[in-house]
Amino acid sequence: MAYTLTNRARWGLGGLAVLILLPAAALASGSPFLIGVVTRFLIYGLAAVSLDLVIGYGAMVSFGHAMFFGLGGYAVGIIAFHTAEAGPIFGWAGSNAALVVWPIALIVCALAGWLFGYLALRTRGVQFIMITLAFGQMVYFVLVSLQFYGGDDGLMIPQRNELPGINLESPMVFYYVCLALLTLWTLLCIRVTNSRFGMVLQALRQSERRAINLGVAPTPYRLSAFVLSAVGTGLAGVLWANYAGLVTPDMAAWTKSGELMAIVILGGVGTLLGPIAGAAVFLGLEQMLSSLTEHWLLYMGPILVLVVLWGQKGLFGKLLETRHAD
Numbered sequence: 554m555a556y557t558l559t560n561r562a563r564w565g566l567g568g569l570a571v572l573i574l575l576p577a578a579a580l581a582s583g584s585p586f587l588i589g590v591v592t593r594f595l596i597y598g599l600a601a602v603s604l605d606l607v608i609g610y611g612a613m614v615s616f617g618h619a620m621f622f623g624l625g626g627y628a629v630g631i632i633a634f635h636t637a638e639a640g641p642i643f644g645w646a647g648s649n650a651a652l653v654v655w656p657i658a659l660i661v662c663a664l665a666g667w668l669f670g671y672l673a674l675r676t677r678g679v680q681f682i683m684i685t686l687a688f689g690q691m692v693y694f695v696l697v698s699l700q701f702y703g704g705d706d707g708l709m710i711p712q713r714n715e716l717p718g719i720n721l722e723s724p725m726v727f728y729y730v731c732l733a734l735l736t737l738w739t740l741l742c743i744r745v746t747n748s749r750f751g752m753v754l755q756a757l758r759q760s761e762r763r764a765i766n767l768g769v770a771p772t773p774y775r776l777s778a779f780v781l782s783a784v785g786t787g788l789a790g791v792l793w794a795n796y797a798g799l800v801t802p803d804m805a806a807w808t809k810s811g812e813l814m815a816i817v818i819l820g821g822v823g824t825l826l827g828p829i830a831g832a833a834v835f836l837g838l839e840q841m842l843s844s845l846t847e848h849w850l851l852y853m854g855p856i857l858v859l860v861v862l863w864g865q866k867g868l869f870g871k872l873l874e875t876r877h878a879d
Contacts, residue, residue, distance in 0.1 A: 564869075565739075565826050572732055576725050588724050594836050595731040596792045601816040601828035602739050603785030608814070609823030610746050611778045612758035613674075616682045616810050617689025620669075621662045621783040623696060623805025625790025628658035630708040630800035637711050651714035651721070658791045659784050665692075666783025670776050689810055696802035707801030714795055721795065731792055735829070738785055742825050745781070754778055786813075815857055821867030830869045 572591070579587040600622055607613040632654050636647030648654060669688045676684055702708050713721040721727050745751050756764045757771050765771065794800050803809065812835070820831020838856065842849035860868060 561824075561826060568826070568830070569736060576728055585724070588728050590836075590840070592724070592728045592731055592796055594833050595728070595735050596789050596796060597813070597816060597836060598829040598832040599731075599735045599738055599792065600786045600789035600813055601820065601832050602735070602742055602825055603782045603789070604813050605817045605820075605822060605825055605828045606742050606746070606785070607778055607782045608817055609825070610751060610758065611754050611775055613775060613779060614682050614814075615673075615685040615779075615782075616807065616814065617669075617685035617687070617692075618782070618786055618813055619807070619809035620689040620692035620805045621666060621786040622790040622793070622809060622813075623692060623800075623802065624665055625658045625662050625787030626794035626800040626804050627696060627702070627708070627790075628661050628787075629654055629714065629791050629794040630710055631702060632657065633710045633712075633714075634702065634708055649712065649715050651716045654714050655788075655791050659787055662783045662787025662790075663780055666780040666787075667776065670779035670783070674772055674775055674779070686807060686810070689805060689807055693802055693805040693807070696805055703801075705802065707799055707803075710794055710798045710800065713798075727796065731796075734788065734792065738788065739825060739829070742781075742785070745778075746825065750774065750777070817867075819857065819860055819867055821869045824867075824869065827867055827869040831867065834868060 572595075575591055576588050579585055600618075604615065604618050607615055607618075632642065632647050633649065635642040636649055641647065669685070673681055673684045673688065696702075697705055713727070715721065716730070719726060719730065721730065746754070753764065753769055754774050756767075757769065757774060761771055790804060793804070816831045816835045817828045818831070819835055820829065821827025838853060839849065842852050846852075
């Protein structure tokens with residue numbers, strides 16, 4: 554146990570060191586655009602870690618998780634729209650303060666996660682996959698129908714939210730904010746999975762009947778994990794809205810859920826750190842292949858299939874998996 558945990562920590566600290574030094578290296582090499590590219594990877598990594606919490610540790614294959622990504626982004630976009638252009642929302646003048654807007658967005662995602670999770674957890678297996686897909690598509694079509702908020706075209710966000718003493722308009726500052734939030738969220742998820750709560754969650758994954766016989770009620774544990782995952786994915790949506798300056802219904806589409814799931818599988822299910830590396834590989838391949846051909850998905854598909862067939866733990870699962878002593 555000690556060796557594997559130390560091994561994962563070593564890879565994690567090494568990756569963190571590289572990410573901390575990357576902006577300085579990008580500026581020194583005359584490639585400042587890399588800061589924006591890697592910021593995108595950090596945001597997707599945050600969403601992938603959150604999804605891995607329910608897939609890898611709770612055995613809940615959610616194929617609609619992008620709905621929380623979209624809800625988090627739209628909460629930021631709608632508040633920004635009312636603050637800058639459309640006047641009060643529910644009698645509130647609005648705000649551009651991150652310490653106000655971001656908690657509101659996360660509360661929206663938590664409530665949605667509780668509602669959809671409570672309903673979805675009445676099912677199991679393929680039915681769970683399909684009902685989360687249905688909820689995700691429902692959210693997608695609701696966002697499309699909001700013509701006041703741009704409909705298919707989405708919403709432009711005139712400026713990033715404001716943090717006291719921190720200039721989020723600076724690409725480098727925003728990069729480090731995303732890195733800090735990804736690091737803190739990953740540490741929180743690791744702490745959760747190593748806690749008694751996490752052990753029970755994994756016991757339910759391995760044998761639900763045995764866990765129930767030991768006196769465990771499955772739904773509260775699974776629902777809590779689902780809500781926590783929804784909050785993390787929503788936080789990624791909040792950061793994306795600030796990064797892109799635009800929110801669209803596509804953020805909640807099933808294709809986005811598929812991307813997040815592919816990232817988790819690529820990096821290694823049930824490792825937490827693996828999906829972060831998976832996000833880097835996936836987005837790196839996307840960037841490289843799309844620069845070569847507009848039909849890049851024709852090449853991405855077989856690559857993902859080969860990873861699933863020949864590396865059942867993903868590209869990094871063997872390096873990052875942990876084994877607990879009996």
